[in-house]
Amino acid sequence: MNNIPVQDYYPDELSYCNGCGRNNEYGHHIKSYWDGNETVAHFTPKDYHIAIPGYVYGGLIASIIDCHGTGSAALAAYHAENREPDSLPAFRFVTASLQIDYLKPTPLGVELELRGKIIEVKGRKVISEITVSANGEVTARGKVVAVQMPENMV
Amino acid sequence: MNNIPVQDYYPDELSYCNGCGRNNEYGHHIKSYWDGNETVAHFTPKDYHIAIPGYVYGGLIASIIDCHGTGSAALAAYHAENREPDSLPAFRFVTASLQIDYLKPTPLGVELELRGKIIEVKGRKVISEITVSANGEVTARGKVVAVQMPENMV
Numbered sequence: 162m163n164n165i166p167v168q169d170y171y172p173d174e175l176s177y178c179n180g181c182g183r184n185n186e187y188g189h190h191i192k193s194y195w196d197g198n199e200t201v202a203h204f205t206p207k208d209y210h211i212a213i214p215g216y217v218y219g220g221l222i223a224s225i226i227d228c229h230g231t232g233s234a235a236l237a238a239y240h241a242e243n244r245e246p247d248s249l250p251a252f253r254f255v256t257a258s259l260q261i262d263y264l265k266p267t268p269l270g271v272e273l274e275l276r277g278k279i280i281e282v283k284g285r286k287v288i289s290e291i292t293v294s295a296n297g298e299v300t301a302r303g304k305v306v307a308v309q310m311p312e313n314m315v
Numbered sequence: 316m317n318n319i320p321v322q323d324y325y326p327d328e329l330s331y332c333n334g335c336g337r338n339n340e341y342g343h344h345i346k347s348y349w350d351g352n353e354t355v356a357h358f359t360p361k362d363y364h365i366a367i368p369g370y371v372y373g374g375l376i377a378s379i380i381d382c383h384g385t386g387s388a389a390l391a392a393y394h395a396e397n398r399e400p401d402s403l404p405a406f407r408f409v410t411a412s413l414q415i416d417y418l419k420p421t422p423l424g425v426e427l428e429l430r431g432k433i434i435e436v437k438g439r440k441v442i443s444e445i446t447v448s449a450n451g452e453v454t455a456r457g458k459v460v461a462v463q464m465p466e467n468m469v
Contacts, residue, residue, distance in 0.1 A: 177365050179372040187363040189374075209341040211331050212409065213468060218333040219410045220343075220381045224374025255366065255420075256373045261413045266468065314367060314420065 166192035166202075167235045170246040175253050175310075180228030191225055193232030193277070200233040200277035200289075206269055217267040222301050225275060226291045227256050230305025233277035234287035238309070241282045254287065254307040255314075267293065267300040285309040320346035320356075321389045324400040329407050329464075334382030345379055347386030347431070349394075354387040354431035354443075360423060371421040376455050379429060380445045381410050384459025387431035388441035392463070395436045408441065408461040409468075421447065421454040439463040 168181045168191065176182045181191040193202045202225070210221040234254040239246050246252075267273065274294045281288040286308050293301040322335045322345065330336045335345040347356045356379070364375040388408040393400050400406075421427065428448045435442040440462050447455040 175367050177368065179364050179366070180374045182365075185363055185365065187361075207341075209339055210333050211336075211339065212333070213329050213407075213464065214331065216468075218378075219413065220334045220374070220378025223377035223381065223413060223415075224372075227374045227377065253367075256417055258417065259373065259377060259413070259415045261377075263410055263412065266409075310367065314370075 165246070166194050167232050167246050168192055170251055171253055172251050178228065180224050181232060189225060189228065191228040191232065193229050193236060195236055200229065200236055202229045202232065202275040203272055204275065205272045208269070211269055215269055217269050217273070219261070219263055222263070222267060222293055223259060223261050223303070225273070226261060226293065226301070226303035227259055227305065229275040229277055229291050230259070230289050230303065231256055231307045233279060233289045233291070234305070234307035237279040237282050237287050237289070253310045255310050257286070257306045257308045260304040262302050263300070264302060265298075265300050268295050271295050319400070320348055321386050321400050322346055324405055325407055326405050332382065334378050335386060343379060343382065345382040345386065347383050347390060349390055354383065354390055356383045356386065356429040357426055358429065359426045362423070365423055369423055371423050371427070373415070373417055376417070376421060376447055377413060377415050377457070379427070380415060380447065380455070380457035381413055381459065383429040383431055383445050384413070384443050384457065385410060385461045387433065387443045387445070388459070388461035391433040391436050391441050391443070407464045409464050411440070411460040411462045414458040416456045417454070418456060419452075419454050422449050425449050
């Protein structure tokens with residue numbers, strides 16, 4: 162596992178994302194790494210990320226799947242070009258679509274593990290499948306279609 | 316348009332949701348109403364709900380679609396039983412699955428309108444389609460499968 166997350170290589174002006182931007186004071190700061198052929202991130206929800214007592218809010222689960230999905234897409238894009246995330250140009254993906262299945266309630270108060278599998282890298286698009294686990298059990302599963310950010314977007 | 320949102324009728328102990336709970340100090344406080352045959356809610360993202368400069372974070376969009384979807388499900392369930400949200404027992408739905416298509420970037424700095432159409436009410440399940448609009452243009456579309464919360468969940 163490389164010990165620098167891909168988000169640390171996002172250009173400074175593109176690092177304000179509420180989910181994964183290192184420059185967002187109020188954000189979740191999701192950090193995505195390779196772990197073998199999978200990608201991994203960890204996140205411990207705050208008390209106020211509650212849905213109903215004892216369980217994590219579905220919108221927060223969607224948010225961390227989203228950001229680990231775009232982070233995984235960037236990792237996969239560097240890999241497809243056989244170069245490291247510290248090389249240029251930097252990859253920055255945005256989400257085209259998100260599908261989340263909430264398989265069971267996600268308990269609040271424990272660290273969650275996100276694991277990503279890259280399903281497809283094609284042109285400017287990367288599709289990944291992301292699971293969220295709590296206490297070793299998968300509680301939610303997502304599919305993220307990410308596309309490389311258009312140059313004219315900023 | 317009824318001037319009391321369905322979330323105001325959720326039982327007090329089930330009103331801490333980060334997306335729509337009136338008792339969550341740090342939440343989004345989504346409020347869902349009937350407007351004719353559709354449901355409606357409004358939300359103005361904060362500056363820190365940013366994705367990349369100028370645009371709203373996809374996780375926030377997923378979150379508000381999620382909560383307007385479960386709110387719309389509750390409204391539809393009361394309607395199916397031909398009673399008002401101030402009658403008992405109260406309905407409280409949770410999300411089984413969420414599909415979001417990000418059609419175009421959502422501009423930051425304006426009020427967003429969420430509109431919901433009820434697609435199906437069947438047993439304990441309600442399916443809705445939710446759009447998010449900014450400046451009158453639909454920027455994201457979601458499908459929310461909501462199920463009535465199991466009694467043993469709290």
